[in-house]
Amino acid sequence: MGQDTIEQLDLSLPWLDTTTKEYLINHHPNLPVNFLYKATREGGCSLLPFLSSIQWVNIYWQKMRLNKTAILLYSAFYDPNPGGKPCVRLLGVTRSTKPPAVWCHLWFSTQQPPVVTRITIIDHLDYQGLSSDRQMPFMFTCPLPSQVAHLQPAAVSLVHQPCQPATTLLQVVGAKERENSAYLNGLKPANPATAVKGWVPAVCGPALYYYHEDFSKRMVEWLEILRAEGIGKVFLYVTDVHPNLEKVLKYYEDDGFLHLTGYSYPPPYINEPSLRRLWTLVEQYKMFAQENIYFTDCLLRHMHQYRFIAHYDPDEIPILPNHHNYTHFLEHMLTRDAEKKLKPAGYKLQWNYFYNDLNSSSQGVKEVPEYLWALRHTLTPTQPLKPTPGTFKSLFDMDVVRAIYSHSTLLCKHGGKCNPDVHIVPPSLAYIGHFKFTCGNKCSAANSTKEVLFLHKYKKQVTTAVTNVLKKLELI
Template sequence: MPPPHEIDWQNVYYQSVTVFKTSYYLYSAFLDNRRRTNGRPYIRILAFTTAKKPNTPWCYIWSNTTGPPAISQVIKIDYVDYQRKASDRVMFYILTCRTPEMHAPPLAVSIVRQPCDRARTLLQITGAMERNTSTAFAKGDNRETKSRTPLWNVAVCGPALFYYHEDISIRLVEWLELLRALGFARVFLLQTIVHPNIEKVLQYYEAEGFVGITHFSYPPPYATDPNIRRIWVLEQRKNMFAMENMYFTDCLLRHMHEYRFISHFDPDEMPMLPKHDSFPLWLYERIRK
């Protein structure tokens, strides 16, 4: 495994690697063990690049810290964006490599140009071989109802909070309390540098266990300084919104082993349920029908 000080870190949370003419910025990696992976699980690596046709790298898959890694070529590169490809901005891709046959889940993955290259990236792999059932059922009740339909918990994947000059702390409290009143089990948010009052709100709800925070920054060449970032947000909003595809995907893959159902809402959105007291009850009726 490469030591942390030999990794080329960019904008705090990204690892840089060049694959021939393609420069990747790697953010996170996940184990995908869903049924439709056709046999052995996949590893999904979330990455940015300006290349419209990125070169295909290889994966070093580490199952322990001492032995050599298993080597697997990236078998699929998915472009994830609602906009057309453009080389004047960073674009989000999912790199997929298949895991080798192993008894224990992999610990980490490195992206390299080709086999036998020295690894200079190392992403911890998040995920499990099986879904965690401890948070799956509403109110801790995993018994089936009369219709043999379980009452599932539902989590929320929210946006990446980038508000530094705008204090939305009161709106954020209102949004979180409404989601809790509607029966959502947990809210997951990504956080950049935010207003101090927003920071206090997030710390409070995180300590309560209702909110989960993943720290985040925008990839190079976008600045991490909040004052420069504000100009970028105002002048190039399409580029900012293109980033949403990455952190929504990150949230879903990060928590899909904990929850069977995950919704997405922004702080200015709320489901209206005129005939149900909670979102799990609404979901239960949809499944039952």
């Protein structure tokens, strides 16, 4: 069976100009393909699960079962956890309101048996309460034993007995040190722990299910505005999208500004795109619970590449009234916090609606091409939105944060709630333009709206870039 597996992994896929092995590496984000390939070629430990013994569910999920409890795992991450013990964190779901404290097989070598360690912490990753009527998101934390604390495992399995053969095997993503992508011009400061200048943030978006909506033009504008604002990279998850949007995503992935990760929903949730769309409308509370898996996955997957990572949706655009880019904004916030000897978990930016049914009459806006949605919709209510927990989106400090939901933190590095928590940013410094709703009659009264043109400082750069991309992709 080993030679057959090698032959299949080496099999050429000429229409994709790749091999099966390379395709799996690029499209199966949590499978340790190279590790399994080496084990198959050279012979591996008998406890190591091979491709045929992993219990796959809905493409990306792996299942382990203990009596009546099933745990579905999606991903695993190495956390060097400065100041404490390094660990591996696994993300998964279960209907059990009290998941069992099972064991981890930490794989450092294909030839040697795994290092066995017990899960010490199980965190429920949801602001909604525990309920067995849905798949609940959890983080399982395996500390690295002292004898291997200086090493980084290549893969991890979850088992309910220390010597039991595993049905799961996840690639352990991460690194011991932060990469140069986190710093302006790739220049690492002498002491990153105290640096207030030169940080480049990234953005984690949602799992796109725009199967029924051609969001391609707006996606191009969103990405180019983020680029103009100094965002280093954007990370998105993909289920099913419109063909035009698929072209856009491929273009920006090839360009290097975008990274895509494949995602599916765990059972019993449907992954047929039309039925899933209905499910997201009818049972939103179940969808919200699942969001926390890919929101948190994104931060953990890329925390070794960027220190500051925001979560924004494609209809949300950060607006910086007093700073040209995010690096300057962060310098302002970090300098202020250093003077106060603070290190918050991140920064909350309040929503401000820019309504779809309000069109500016100013000549500068009229000159903007119709396919630049945000640059054309510049009218916003005079009265600011009343702040609630759900009207903020956050930029997280990955020196501190370890799990999030759509608007704020769920878990910090040392366990439990974040203290200090995410700080609210005054709207005069930064806020989120939410380009989503219609205003209707409430915006018909005199002086009910005002024009905001802060995004127009990027107008020339964004207009040129968006126009070039849309023409190249034959979308205009």
